Amino acid sequence: MSQPHIVAVPYPAQGHVLPLMELSLWLVKEGCKITFVNSEFNHKRVMKASSENDDVRNKINLVSIPDGLEPEEDRTDLKKLTEAIGEVMPGKLDEVIKMINESDENGVSCVIADENVGWALGVAEKLNIRRVAFWPAAAATLTSFFSIPKLIDDGIIDSDGAILKKQGIKLSPNMPIMNSSDFSWAFFPDPALRRVVFDLVNDNAERVKSANWIICNSAKELEPEAFAMFPQMSPIGPLLATNRLGSSTGHFWPEDSNCLNWLDQQPHNSVIYVAFGSFTILDLTQFQELALGLESSKRRFLWVVRENLILNGDSVYPKGFKDRVGNRGHIVKWAPQQKVLAHPSIACFVSHCGWNSTVESVSNGVPFLCWPYFADQLFNQSYICDIWKVGLGFNKNENGVIGKEEIKNKLDKLLGDTTFKEKALDLQAKVNTSVKEGGSSNKMFGKFVDWIKTQRSSI
Known part of the structure; x- marks a missing residue:
């Protein structure tokens, strides 16, 4: 069977690049070929911050595409960044995939995209390539995105994402209480920016429905209720370099060891x-x-x-x-x-x-x-x-x-109070068991790898 060639696309932020890079290194360990597509701005930061001993460049093909902004422009301006990305990055990713397909006789097997870049899943769908949505955060947060239609119907938020009822809610009877004012898009006081973020969240939640897999950097032992609520989310984490017996990579700043x-x-x-x-x-x-x-x-x-x-x-x-x-x-x-x-x-x-x-x-x-x-x-x-x-x-x-x-x-x-440390050690044991041989995340990751290694199917 040919070596699977995967294109990985993170959201252009440090907390998103790191876990997808870790997933990529795990997949390399399983015999996959990875092309990791960063924005040009972040690619330069990663390369500058990497140490001479970091051999990730020998394991992963690191490439970059423009994000639509000039180097000196403010990338903390989410409205501007989102608009620029939407105009530029989909077309550039399309070009990268087509170049791979021309140079690699087997072509791209699969695109793994951060759930926050749903446009990348759209590019893969257009090119008839299998696609995986990677969620790097808590599964419960993703359930809140999937629950937006119900939140609107229940009068918790309006169709623009504005909070109508500031209260503690349960997305399902067994879920922990979530404060409506803590929804990810609600943090932004500017209505125009909140609407941009809300629309992006909503659009991505819809795009993910076309994915073949939704994998999550979490474990059933951490949030069983969230995974029970949306069983299409597959827990494969925590994805840590220490579990891989390696060093974490993909940082934007040099580490002071x-x-x-x-x-x-x-x-x-x-x-x-x-x-x-x-x-x-x-x-x-x-x-x-x-x-x-x-x-x-x-x-x-x-x-x-x-x-x-x-x-x-x-x-x-x-x-x-x-x-x-x-x-x-x-x-x-x-x-x-x-x-x-x-x-x-x-x-x-x-x-x-x-x-x-x-x-x-x-x-x-x-x-x-x-x-x-x-x-x-x-x-x-x-x-x-x-x-x-x-x-x-x-x-x-x-x-x-x-x-x-x-x-x-x-x-x-x-x-x-020794209780906090005792509970932390107890939780550590449960979570670490999940990623070991026979653990829940380990088994799910094995199923995911088996799927990746199957022959490319027509969709």
């Missing part, structure tokens, strides 16, 4: 790890309160302060902060997070609750302090605190700031 040497010098279960992913932005007041909270905790900490974490400015620490914390604090611009969370010195994770960070922490038995910023991170916090009970959330003061006293108090509460 020196922090692992610093962790080696710290006692077991003693370090607070603080990292907010690639999108979270803090104003200067909040940034300084966080610094003072870590200082007043008197505990060791590893803090990731990426280059654009502060709103409209550089990271300005409280006067004398670095001198006062000395060597018990270690600050880096970007960390090898999976290796950090697997390190025995880590005691807890102060996290934005992005799904990648969530499953990485869960897979290592590390309890959380939740600091969600937007979109699905708010619901992920509900999983962490209310369903799995492996973490705590912060409360903001009257000025909308999480104060230094609140930070210190929650750290003391989390680390002073």
